[in-house]
Amino acid sequence: MHALSAFGVGLVFGIGLVISGMTDPSKIIGFLDLAGPWDPSLALVMGGAVAVGFVAFRVARRRTAAFLGGAMHLPTARQIDRRLVAGSLVFGIGWGLAGYCPGPAVVSVGMGQDKAIVFVVAMLAGMAIYELIERVRQRRTPQTATKP
């Protein structure tokens, strides 16, 4: 049931991304190019999503179990540290270079975009690099938790 629901959510999420225009990297770059002719579309996507999300998470916060059963996996990390900021800065550089972030890139793979396939394979490689670095680090300093 959880997997079926996850598939449905992915489907709706992806359709939303296509409707919003965010699967077109030129619209992302158009938003990020403040000094050029500016396309504010992305701000409206965020606004629309957050308006709905805000209500949903207020409901979610009061619940102790998901409607389909199982725990509520709400993030517990609170610390604003160098990992969070440096990681997000690196992500932003990559986002600005190509105009793809993970969601739209994966949806674009479903469109058969060869450029999106290259991006997603490289992204998986980047995530694998992180896993390797963290595993080596954890072995060296087993007493410190590395996952936020």
Next chain:
Amino acid sequence: MIDWAHFTPWSSLAGGVVIGAAAAMFILLNGRIAGVSGIIGGLLRPSRGDAGWRLAFVGGLVFAPAAYALVTDLPTPAIDAGFPLLALAGVLVGVGTSYGAGCTSGHGVCGISRLSPRSLVATAAFMGAGFATVFVLRHLVS
């Protein structure tokens, strides 16, 4: 100034609402955050019984264009970046979202919806870096 030729206020707002509805469904039905980078990253750290819902979610994303195409024509994207730049960008996005523990969906949509200070900082950081990168690429280099 606003690029009225490309600005799509209504379809972007509508798409945003659909994305928000998906995030709402996920947290309420499955008790999960709809963060694409985290869901994919978790597949590289396999643990028992954890891969199924992740693969199902990614499968839904991949099938979304086919479902959309049943109703109307898919939009044609314009991708300026060449393959080497896309590969570099992909690695940076993979490493960055792993260390930053989230991307535009996890921090940008879900985190801001939760008013999470961590996600607000992360979103400001990746947007700031995105603005700076495009400025350098569009106005200083070329």
